[in-house]
Amino acid sequence: MKVLLTGANGQVGRSLQVRAPSDIDLIALGSDKLNITSISSINNAFSEYKPDVVINAAAYTAVDKAEIEEDDARAVNALGPKLLVEACKDNGAFFVHISTDYVFDGEATLPYKETDPVNPINIYGKSKAEGEQAIIRSDAHYIILRTSWVFSEYGKNFLKTMMQLGAQKDRLNIVADQMGAPTYAGDIADAIYTIIRNKDKFRQEIFHYTGDQITSWMDFAKYIFKIAYESGKLQKRVFVKGITSEEYPTASKRPKNSVLDCKKIKDLCDINASNWQAAVIKIIKS
Numbered sequence: 001m002k003v004l005l006t007g008a009n010g011q012v013g014r015s016l017q018v019r020a021p022s023d024i025d026l027i028a029l030g031s032d033k034l035n036i037t038s039i040s041s042i043n044n045a046f047s048e049y050k051p052d053v054v055i056n057a058a059a060y061t062a063v064d065k066a067e068i069e070e071d072d073a074r075a076v077n078a079l080g081p082k083l084l085v086e087a088c089k090d091n092g093a094f095f096v097h098i099s100t101d102y103v104f105d106g107e108a109t110l111p112y113k114e115t116d117p118v119n120p121i122n123i124y125g126k127s128k129a130e131g132e133q134a135i136i137r138s139d140a141h142y143i144i145l146r147t148s149w150v151f152s153e154y155g156k157n158f159l160k161t162m163m164q165l166g167a168q169k170d171r172l173n174i175v176a177d178q179m180g181a182p183t184y185a186g187d188i189a190d191a192i193y194t195i196i197r198n199k200d201k202f203r204q205e206i207f208h209y210t211g212d213q214i215t216s217w218m219d220f221a222k223y224i225f226k227i228a229y230e231s232g233k234l235q236k237r238v239f240v241k242g243i244t245s246e247e248y249p250t251a252s253k254r255p256k257n258s259v260l261d262c263k264k265i266k267d268l269c270d271i272n273a274s275n276w277q278a279a280v281i282k283i284i285k286s
Contacts, residue, residue, distance in 0.1 A: 001023065001025065001052050001053060001196070002049065002051050002053070003020075003024050003025065003026050003027065003051060003052065003053040003054075003055060003196065004049055004051035004053070004054045004055070004093075005026060005027065005028040005029065005055045005057060006034055006036055006054070006056050006057060006058040006084070007031075007056065007057035007059060008028035008029055008030045008057070009031075009155075010058070010059070010061075010155060011150055011152040011154050011155045011157060011185040012057045012098060012150065012185045012189060013030075013057040013058075014152070014154040014155070014185075015152055015154070015185040015186045015188065015189040016055065016057065016192065016193075018186075019190060019193070020193075024193070024196075027049050027051065031058065036056070036058050036080035036083065036084055037075045037079050039083050039087075042083055042084060042087050046087055046091050052093060052094065053093060053095075053096065053196055053199070054087075054088050054094070054095050054096070055098075055192060056081055056084055056095070056097045056098065058076060058080060059076060059098065059128075060076040060077050060127065061124070063102070063122060063124045063250075063252045063254075064250050064251040064252045065251075066122070066123040066124040066252065067122065067123050067251045067252050068251070070127075073123055073124060073127040074123075074127045074130065076127075077128050077130070077131045078127050078128075078130035078131045078134060080131070081097055081131035081132075081134055081135055082131065082134035084097075085097070085134065085135045085138045085140045085142060088141070089138055089140035089141075092141075093141075094141050094142070094143075094196070094199045095140055095141065095143070096145065096192055096195065096196065097131070097132075097135055097144050097145065098147065099128050099131070099132055099145065099147075100124075100125065100128050100146060100147065100148065101146060101147070101148035101149075101180060101210070101255070101259075101260055102120060102122065102124055102125035102128060102254075102255060102258070103118040103119075103120050103125050103128055103132065103146065104116065104118060104120070104125075104255055104257075104258070105119040105120065105121050106121070106254070106257045106258060107119075107255075107257070108257055109257070110261075111259040111260055111261035112208070112257075112259065113208070114146075114205075114206040114207065114261075114264055118132070121253050122252040122253050122254070123252065124252060125255075132144055132206075139204075140204075141199070141203060141204070142205075143195055143199075143202060143205050143206075143207060144205070144206045144207070145188070145191070145192065145195070145207050145209055146206065146207070146208050146209070146260060147183045147188055147208075147210055148181055148182075148183055148210045148211075148258050149180045149181065149182040149210070149220075149258065150182075150183050150184075150185050151182055151184065151276075151279075151283075152184060152185035152283070153283050154185070158182075158217070158220065158221075159224055159283060162221050162225065163224065163233070163234075163284070166224075166225055166228060167234065169238065170236065170238060171238070171239045171240075171241065172221065172239070172240050172241070173240075173242075173243045173248070174217050174240050174241070175216070175217045175218065175242075175243060175244070175247075176216045176219075176242030176243060176244070177216070177242075177244050177245055177256060178216060178217055178245060178254055178255070178256055178258065179216055179256065179257055179258065179259055180210070180214070180215070180216075180257075180258030180259055181212070181213065181214050181215070181259060181260070181276070182211045182215065182220055182274075182280075183209065183210045183211045183274045183276060184211070184274045184275070184276050184279035187209075188209060188274070191209050191269075191271045194269055194271055195269060195271075202268075205268075207262075207264060207265040207268075207269070208261055208262045208264065208265060209260075209262055209271065209273070210259075210260050210262055210273065210274060211273060211274045211275075212273035212274060212276065213276065213277060216242070218240055218242040218243075221240050222240050223277065223280060224284070225237065225238040227280055227281050227284050227285075228284050231281075231284050231285050233285075
């Protein structure tokens, strides 16, 4: 099976390359090789590689920066998926698109299901929601995979930021009133390969896939520092104080509840939630 991957240099993109099964012919392209906002670049890639599957791991993910770079965010997160899914439909390829918990407003009291209406509260979320709608309207063969709070060994993410700050500071103030489930990029990659192997069972589906334990950014940080200290990666304990979102103002508003209901992907694909705590231990110890 020939699989074309966009966003090869991101967290999920790099994890997909490392974890690619031997029977998958993975063509991994970064933005320097494939511009997903250019129809000619996309057509050239389809002509050259003739993929059976396209995984779109490319995204504009700078949530705060998106508030002032709205055109750039919408180009990558909305136009790009639209052009890719149309090319997939024209060429008979299966399309896997990675989306986000930020398509929801965070006002719900229960975990969000795939059928819940989207209502993003920032430009990043709005651009991702627009990308989802373009895919849904295409009537192509697709899966949309929403995930949240992604971390890994690669790139910039919360775990790596905390390790850097923990080495520099004894005390940190971390937001405690935003709830979600961290998700290990390696587990996302494994879930995507399972979906691809079962692609003929699905025509057009949205799945939620996140970590197995709900937490706050504050408690996520506390767990990282606990493991880092116990593993000898930090030589001192770091004190974490919980603060409100209002006490830590950002350019972009964040949803207070980012918890996604992942029952559907377990029932239909037999894919277990990401064991993010085990992943934290593995990453820090290695």
